Amino acid sequence: MPGCGMLASSNRFESNRFDGFGVRTASPETGYTLATISDVARYAGVSRSTVSHALSGKRTISLATRQRVNEAVRVLNYRANAGARALATARTMILALVVPFTPEEFAPATLQYVLVVTQTARSLGYDVLLVTQEEGADGIVRVAESNLVDGVIILDVKRRDPRADILSDIRQPGVLIGMPDGESTVDCVDLDFGAAGALLIDHLAERGHRDVIFLTLPDELFAQDLGYAWRFRSAALEQAERRGVALSMVRGLVDPSERAEALGAALDEHPTATALLVHNDAALIDLPQLLRQRRIEIPRDLSVVSIFSEQFGKMLALPYTAIDTASTAVAARGVELLVSRLAEPERPVVHEFIDLVLVDRGSSGTVA
Amino acid sequence: MPGCGMLASSNRFESNRFDGFGVRTASPETGYTLATISDVARYAGVSRSTVSHALSGKRTISLATRQRVNEAVRVLNYRANAGARALATARTMILALVVPFTPEEFAPATLQYVLVVTQTARSLGYDVLLVTQEEGADGIVRVAESNLVDGVIILDVKRRDPRADILSDIRQPGVLIGMPDGESTVDCVDLDFGAAGALLIDHLAERGHRDVIFLTLPDELFAQDLGYAWRFRSAALEQAERRGVALSMVRGLVDPSERAEALGAALDEHPTATALLVHNDAALIDLPQLLRQRRIEIPRDLSVVSIFSEQFGKMLALPYTAIDTASTAVAARGVELLVSRLAEPERPVVHEFIDLVLVDRGSSGTVA
DNA sequence: CTGAAAGCGCTTACAG
DNA sequence: CTGAAAGCGCTTACAG
Numbered sequence: 001m002p003g004c005g006m007l008a009s010s011n012r013f014e015s016n017r018f019d020g021f022g023v024r025t026a027s028p029e030t031g032y033t034l035a036t037i038s039d040v041a042r043y044a045g046v047s048r049s050t051v052s053h054a055l056s057g058k059r060t061i062s063l064a065t066r067q068r069v070n071e072a073v074r075v076l077n078y079r080a081n082a083g084a085r086a087l088a089t090a091r092t093m094i095l096a097l098v099v100p101f102t103p104e105e106f107a108p109a110t111l112q113y114v115l116v117v118t119q120t121a122r123s124l125g126y127d128v129l130l131v132t133q134e135e136g137a138d139g140i141v142r143v144a145e146s147n148l149v150d151g152v153i154i155l156d157v158k159r160r161d162p163r164a165d166i167l168s169d170i171r172q173p174g175v176l177i178g179m180p181d182g183e184s185t186v187d188c189v190d191l192d193f194g195a196a197g198a199l200l201i202d203h204l205a206e207r208g209h210r211d212v213i214f215l216t217l218p219d220e221l222f223a224q225d226l227g228y229a230w231r232f233r234s235a236a237l238e239q240a241e242r243r244g245v246a247l248s249m250v251r252g253l254v255d256p257s258e259r260a261e262a263l264g265a266a267l268d269e270h271p272t273a274t275a276l277l278v279h280n281d282a283a284l285i286d287l288p289q290l291l292r293q294r295r296i297e298i299p300r301d302l303s304v305v306s307i308f309s310e311q312f313g314k315m316l317a318l319p320y321t322a323i324d325t326a327s328t329a330v331a332a333r334g335v336e337l338l339v340s341r342l343a344e345p346e347r348p349v350v351h352e353f354i355d356l357v358l359v360d361r362g363s364s365g366t367v368a
Numbered sequence: 369m370p371g372c373g374m375l376a377s378s379n380r381f382e383s384n385r386f387d388g389f390g391v392r393t394a395s396p397e398t399g400y401t402l403a404t405i406s407d408v409a410r411y412a413g414v415s416r417s418t419v420s421h422a423l424s425g426k427r428t429i430s431l432a433t434r435q436r437v438n439e440a441v442r443v444l445n446y447r448a449n450a451g452a453r454a455l456a457t458a459r460t461m462i463l464a465l466v467v468p469f470t471p472e473e474f475a476p477a478t479l480q481y482v483l484v485v486t487q488t489a490r491s492l493g494y495d496v497l498l499v500t501q502e503e504g505a506d507g508i509v510r511v512a513e514s515n516l517v518d519g520v521i522i523l524d525v526k527r528r529d530p531r532a533d534i535l536s537d538i539r540q541p542g543v544l545i546g547m548p549d550g551e552s553t554v555d556c557v558d559l560d561f562g563a564a565g566a567l568l569i570d571h572l573a574e575r576g577h578r579d580v581i582f583l584t585l586p587d588e589l590f591a592q593d594l595g596y597a598w599r600f601r602s603a604a605l606e607q608a609e610r611r612g613v614a615l616s617m618v619r620g621l622v623d624p625s626e627r628a629e630a631l632g633a634a635l636d637e638h639p640t641a642t643a644l645l646v647h648n649d650a651a652l653i654d655l656p657q658l659l660r661q662r663r664i665e666i667p668r669d670l671s672v673v674s675i676f677s678e679q680f681g682k683m684l685a686l687p688y689t690a691i692d693t694a695s696t697a698v699a700a701r702g703v704e705l706l707v708s709r710l711a712e713p714e715r716p717v718v719h720e721f722i723d724l725v726l727v728d729r730g731s732s733g734t735v736a
Numbered sequence: 737c738t739g740a741a742a743g744c745g746c747t748t749a750c751a752g
Numbered sequence: 753c754t755g756a757a758a759g760c761g762c763t764t765a766c767a768g
Binding site: 034077079080081082083084085086087092094097099101107108110111112114115118119122127128129130131132134135139142143145146147148171255256257282285288289292293311314315316317 | 451453454469495503514516539657685
């Protein structure tokens with residue numbers, strides 16, 4: 001198809017006739033070319049710098065000129081070329097989001113983070129580029145060093161996270177959604193999973209529970225050094241010790257059939273337990289059935305408290321008193337922190353916890 | 369912090385001394401600037417065009433020169449600026465992925481599509497930019513007209529999808545992961561949900577089942593005009609008619625507590641049914657419990673066949689004979705189609721179905 | 737309030 | 753086999 005290449009615009013500037021602009025042709029078959037800032041300037045009868053300033057608002061433009069520019073933009077359907085703008089400003093308005101791919105972890109929560117990060121970023125003027133865990137640290141370096149992104153968001157932060165170290169090697173700022181151990185030099189935000197574990201123990205202790213089953217995440221997630229897993233468990237164990245609560249720890253399993261069986265066995269082995277503390281989304285799927293099978297009524301026979309995301313709870317109608325993991329708030333705040341650092345690179349590093357909210361759904365009773 | 373701005377590189381080219389290159393300084397505190405192709409050219413003692421060609425391999429370069437360039441790239445840690453490259457080539461090597469945000473739909477499948485799309489794109493040299501459904505059609509137009517992306521991938525395709533129409537308004541090609549009604553002018557790939565519905569009916573009919581409960585997706589998803597929902601249901605109904613199978617349709621519900629109750633009621637209301645056909649992820653969560661409660665044994669008392677993704681099945685250990693939705697294959701193929709269209713814009717449009725695979729897990733028995 | 741010009745960092749005909 | 757130069761489409765000091 002000779003002579004109709006999409007970039008065949010070499011002589012677009014030769015003519016002064018207004019039909020020479022790079023507007024769309026009627027037929028998409030013939031190809032068309034997008035209007036550039038030069039087209040707009042010519043149509044409006046002003047300079048390119050005036051167009052640029054009129055659109056950015058970075059200097060005062062007379063009303064008449066501004067209107068002419070806006071009209072030209074409208075007629076020519078002009079939109080600034082992202083690459084050219086990025087080159088000129090050294091900002092891409094794109095954030096990288098490093099998405100975890102942890103088969104042992106539960107998908108609904110992960111998707112929620114991805115969606116909220118993207119929406120929040122958009123509301124602040126940024127787009128989101130995905131970097132898969134598969135590509136890992138290399139991916140972060142790649143998109144950073146090629147100046148493809150202005151900042152990096154990391155999910156599923158580990159206590160000792162190599163990806164956090166990489167952030168200090170690159171030009172762009174980053175934010176951790178999750179809390180690493182020690183004094184991170186990068187902004188981070190998370191739910192306070194330690195406080196959450198302690199709070200749930202307190203909740204049970206105050207109601208007289210002294211014999212509690214603690215159903216944790218599968219070992220595979222602890223092996224991945226995930227901060228939220230470790231912090232919740234450690235704090236729950238410590239607080240139980242402090243409050244004189246006997247905590248029988250039961251490890252969650254990844255395999256779904258073994259998973260339910262192990263949980264059932266744990267229930268059977270601890271007939272004296274008056275409460276169940278659950279930090280394990282997968283187990284929450286199995287739990288209702290297991291309790292019903294055993295004719296265990298909540299909270300009469302057993303109190304149950306847990307921690308899960310609002311979305312997950314709604315999906316399954318989980319009727320348990322629980323702390324909301326607040327994934328929406330955490331993810332949104334993470335993006336805000338990153339964007340604020342972009343605006344003010346020298347502001348002090350913040351390590352922020354989102355407020356804990358315990359939703360009482362009546363699944364915890366009092367022991368005499 | 370005067371004099372240490374990250375872009376303070378204006379006189380980088382004045383000096384011929386080799387310490388003038390834009391390599392990183394030891395301390396990240398002082399800021400640093402990335403090496404450009406000019407730095408590499410100077411270090412290697414060649415022209416910028418030679419560097420460019422040596423790296424792209426687009427023309428033959430003498431071994432000696434190539435080695436010098438590679439060494440310079442290594443020493444200066446050079447990586448091409450994405451924006452500059454995009455501007456010069458009119459290609460960004462980024463694909464837009466329009467992610468659905470359908471609360472009624474099940475998250476695990478959606479995340480799987482996102483992950484596979486991203487990984488496949490990477491393996492073909494592309495990055496993936498997320499466009500949320502929230503921003504909708506405007507988002508597609510925005511990233512396309514600003515030349516932020518080279519192509520667009522659309523998930524959760526509707527039978528009559530306005531986003532598919534938008535694809536013909538933009539310069540970039542698109543691909544639909546899902547099948548719209550009619551002769552789409554854009555490439556699309558999907559599982560053949562129509563054939564899937566018919567195949568499962570055949571499977572039951574061949575085993576003598578004549579009285580079958582058909583548990584469908586919630587009305588909310590049909591209301592969204594989702595192609596896979598409609599096609600599966602229509603085909604199942606038609607094929608049942610053809611094979612003389614009485615199909616009692618039970619609508620899935622979104623609310624999780626009503627959902628299980630309604631399904632239980634349906635089971636009770638159809639005691640003569642010998643089989644259950646399920647196209648509803650959420651219902652599959654509730655099903656094991658409901659069947660156990662009623663002491664219904666599979667396949668002795670009831671045959672169950674379904675359709676779900678491998679990932680979802682694994683998560684719940686679903687022991688049902690079922691068609692695999694093959695989300696991995698579908699998503700990967702979608703990206704391949706888009707990239708192949710990028711390479712060959714004039715190739716004929718393809719509407720492709722991924723092969724159906726029915727996995728027999730022994731949950732369907734024979735009726736005398 | 738506005739314009740001419742330089743520059744961002746690449747690629748790619750063009751010329752040798 | 754290699755280089756000088758133009759050009760991609762923006763923004764932003766600089767000058768008036």
